[in-house]
Amino acid sequence: GAVSLGLMSLVALMSGVAKADNPIVQTIYTADPAPLVYDGRVYLYTGHDEDGSTTFNMRDWHIFSSTDMVNWQHHGSPLSLSTFSWASANAWAGQVIPRNGKFYWYVPIRTRGGSTAIGVAVGDSPTGPFRDAIGRPLADNNEIDPTVFIDDDNQAYLYWGNPKLTYVRLNQDMISFSGGLTSIPLTTAGFGARSGNAERPTTYEEGPWVYKRNGLYYMIFAANCCSEHIGYSTGTSATGPWTYRGVLMPTEGRSFTNHPAIIDYKNSSYFFYHNGALPGGSGYTRSVAVERFVYNADGTIPQMKMTTAGAPQVGTLDPYVR
Numbered sequence: 001g002a003v004s005l006g007l008m009s010l011v012a013l014m015s016g017v018a019k020a021d022n023p024i025v026q027t028i029y030t031a032d033p034a035p036l037v038y039d040g041r042v043y044l045y046t047g048h049d050e051d052g053s054t055t056f057n058m059r060d061w062h063i064f065s066s067t068d069m070v071n072w073q074h075h076g077s078p079l080s081l082s083t084f085s086w087a088s089a090n091a092w093a094g095q096v097i098p099r100n101g102k103f104y105w106y107v108p109i110r111t112r113g114g115s116t117a118i119g120v121a122v123g124d125s126p127t128g129p130f131r132d133a134i135g136r137p138l139a140d141n142n143e144i145d146p147t148v149f150i151d152d153d154n155q156a157y158l159y160w161g162n163p164k165l166t167y168v169r170l171n172q173d174m175i176s177f178s179g180g181l182t183s184i185p186l187t188t189a190g191f192g193a194r195s196g197n198a199e200r201p202t203t204y205e206e207g208p209w210v211y212k213r214n215g216l217y218y219m220i221f222a223a224n225c226c227s228e229h230i231g232y233s234t235g236t237s238a239t240g241p242w243t244y245r246g247v248l249m250p251t252e253g254r255s256f257t258n259h260p261a262i263i264d265y266k267n268s269s270y271f272f273y274h275n276g277a278l279p280g281g282s283g284y285t286r287s288v289a290v291e292r293f294v295y296n297a298d299g300t301i302p303q304m305k306m307t308t309a310g311a312p313q314v315g316t317l318d319p320y321v322r
């Protein structure tokens with residue numbers, strides 16, 4: 001069924017401004033938040049679950065922006081599967097980063113050949129328009145969920161993966177890389193121990209988000225599918241070694257996935273995630289939400305709970321079928 005709109009959201013939709021409370025977007029189902037602070041504004045890139053979906057049904061990505069973290073403007077959908085001639089399905093979790101006066105949007109996509117590959121789109125502004133930067137996958141190893149990070153020495157890294165975790169060193173052009181694909185060792189010291197899954201001995205599942213703060217590297221990620229919680233690790237360099245730091249947000253609510261992102265904006269820190277809190281919400285009709293938080297003095301992150309998580313649908317969580 002369609003998302004039922006409260007009066008607030010209806011007004012918001014008509015005015016093009018999405019309102020306030022969690023979930024951030026109440027006019028469509030959104031997932032996989034990727035915020036970017038640019039030129040004094042927060043741009044929020046999301047996936048889009050189609051109304052009434054009973055499996056992952058995602059064909060395009062959307063952009064929202066805000067200058068107060070309360071009122072969100074919807075910039076529409078300037079990127080979709082049709083942007084990539086080689087795409088067949090799965091407009092899944094991506095991230096945007098500016099460089100060279102351009103904006104690079106990395107996304108996982110199902111190819112016409114059937115594998116899952118990482119594509120890169122490029123635009124001249126944070127809201128596009130965007131075009132396929134290279135006309136083919138940037139990397140094609142049947143893995144998902146890219147996160148991109150530029151270190152202080154200007155070296156850019158792209159990390160992605162489920163069940164593996166891989167990175168490459170991107171070249172200055174941001175649309176090619178040097179040195180090949182490198183596997184990050186998934187050790188329990190680095191990513192925590194998972195029990196009862198011999199193929200996945202650590203909690204790492206998917207959705208990595210890498211950033212650096214006060215000299216410390218952070219990798220936050222979706223853990224222990226299904227249902228997922230959010231965990232995180234810290235490292236002494238962009239390539240590790242990583243040390244597991246624990247659970248950032250426990251499992252809760254109607255969605256069996258969650259997906260993390262963190263930014264600092266106007267002297268506050270914000271944690272973005274998704275759940276199934278809207279009317280009609282589920283693991284396939286999700287919505288993006290945000291919490292403000294304060295880092296502990298030692299740089300660790302306090303554990304957070306969802307606000308407006310939606311009541312759990314006990315016993316009705318769908319298996320995670322790709």
Ligand code: FUB
Nearest residue numbers: 031092093206207257259
């Ligand atoms: O939204 C589709 C997939 O579900 C994403 O790629 C994963 O991170 C999970 O959120």
